[in-house]
Amino acid sequence: MAKSKPANKYAAAKRPTLSDERKFGRLGYFVGRAVTNIRQNVLINVLTVVTITFAILLVSLFLLVYVNLQGAVDTFSEKVQVTAYFDNELTPAEFAALKDRIVGLSGVDRVSYVSKDDAMRRFRDRLEGQESILEGVPSEVLPSSIEITLKRSQRSSAAVEAFVKRLKTVSGIGEVQYGEEWLRRFSTFMDFMRITGIVLGGFILLAVVFIVSNTIKLTIFARKDELEVLSLVGATRLFIKIPFMIEGVLQGATGSALALAILGGCYLVFLRNAGNFLSLNPVTAGITFLPVEYLGGLFCGGVLLGFFGSLVSLKRFVSTDS
Amino acid sequence: MIQLHNVFLTYHKEQTALDGVNLRIPKGDFVFLTGPSGAGKSTLLKLFYAALRPTRGQVVIDGKNVNRLPEGQIPYLRRMVGVVFQDFKLLPNRTVQENVAITLEVLGWGQKDIGKRVYHTLKQMGLEHKMNSTPLRLSGGEQQRVALARALVNEPRILLADEPTGNLDDANKEQILNLLKEANIRGTTVVVATHDRRLIDTSHRRVIVLDKGQIVEDSHGQE
C-alpha cells in the first residue's frame, strides 16, 4: 500500500480494512525501533543494564568461589583410599591376576602394590627419629597390601562402602581398610558444601530474577504512554512487543558482557596481588577462572534474563483495552 | 457507518455511563456529540474505537460487531478509526514528525513513504515548520493539530475527536473546525464530542445531545 504515490494533495492513502493484515518480515525495522528507543530512553536503559550487570556479577562471583572450592575438595578427596590385605602372600604372577580383577571392578581409578619392604619403609618414615626401635626387626613382619584409589565420583561414604563389599567378594582378598571415620566426616562435609551451594545459589538466582524483573517492570511502566499510544493507533500486540524484546536482549547481552569483563578484571588483579596479601601462590594453590561453558552459560543467562524480563513485564501493560 | 442498538455501559463502580443508547451515524456524516459534563460523551467515543465494550447491547462499526470482535482483530478496527484524544496523548520524547509517523509505522509502511505522507499531512495542518520540535515546545493549538495529524495521516474512515477545541482561542478553534470539515469532505465520517455551544451553533451540523447516559435530542440539522 505504501508504494502508491499520492497523485494530488488530497489523494487518499489506501484505506486499511479489518482484513488488511500485513506480515512484518522486516527485522530491520524492529531493530531500528529498538535502537531508537534506547537512544530516547538512555537513563532507563542504563538502569536496566547496570542491574543486569550487578545480577550476573553476583551469580558469577558465587560460581567462581564454588568452582574453586569444589576443585579444592576434589584434590583433597585423593586421600580417599582403600587398602586391601591378602589371605596369603602372593607371587608376582598371582598379584598380576588379582590386580586385573580389581581394576575390572567399577569405580576403580588406580591400583598400586605395597610390598613388605615398602610397608616397612613407610613405617620407618613415620617414626621419624625413633627408627632405632625397629632395629633388627625383619621386614617380613609387615604384610604387603594393595592400595586402591577410586574415581572422583565414587569417593562418597556410601560409594566406598559399596565398593568394599564388591572387593571382598574377590577371592584372595583378606582384610580391607578404608578409614571409615575420616571418610564419613569428609562425606558429610561434601554433602554440606553441595547443599549450601544449591541453596545459596538458588537464593541468589531468585533474588537476581526478582530484582531484574522488577527493574524492567519499572522501566516499562515508565513508558506505558508509548505502549498505550501504539495500541490506540492500531498496533498488534506482537508489533508493540518485538522492539521491547529486542531491547531486552540487547540490555541482557550488554549487562552480562560487562559483568564477565569485570569478573575477569577482578580475577587478574587478584592473581597479581594474591601473593602479597595472602602469602599464597594462586597458580600452585589451583585457583582457576570459570570454564568457558560457565562463561557462555552466564552470558546466555543474562540475555534470557533481559528477554524474559521484558516479555513478562509487557504482559501487564500491553492489552488492547485502554 | 456506526450503529448502536440499546447500548448500556456500566463502569465497575456501578457507575452507569450509558443508559440505553440507540444511534446510527451514516458514512460521511459530520456529527456533534454534546451534553453536560459527565453525560457520557467520552464513554460513547471509547465504544467506537473498542477501548470499551458495552455491558449490554450491540455496537457495530463499519459492519463489524464490536461485541463479538476477537481481541486480535481490535488493532485492525482501530486502523480505520482515527482518534484525537482529549489529552492528546502525544509522546514527549519524540518529535512531531515521529509522533505522526507512528500511525503509519504500525501499518507497515516504508520509511520513505512515511516521510512523504507525514510531511503532506503536517503541511495540511500548517505544522511543516515544527516537524522536528518536540510536542512540549508547541502551543496548545499546535499540539491539538499534531494530534489531529496523527489521527488523519492514514486517511481513516472514521475520525473521533474528544473536546478538540478545549482550551483554544477563537482563531485556533476556527482552524481546527476547518481541518475537521476538510477531512469530512475527503470522505471521513467525523464525530466530535464537545460542550462548546458556540462551535455547534456556527457549524450547522447534526447534533446529538446526551444527558445522564441517554440521548435526549438528535437534530439532523443539515446545512
Ligand SMILES: Nc1ncnc2c1ncn2[C@@H]1O[C@H](COP(=O)(O)OP(=O)(O)O)[C@@H](O)[C@H]1O
Ligand atoms: N473509568 C471510569 N470509571 C468509572 N466511572 C467513569 C469512568 N469514566 C467515566 N466515568 C463516569 O461515567 C460517566 C460519563 O463520563 P464521560 O463519558 O467521561 O462523560 P463526558 O465525556 O460526557 O463528560 C460519568 O459519570 C463519569 O464519572
Ligand SMILES: [Mg+2]
Ligand atoms: Mg469527556
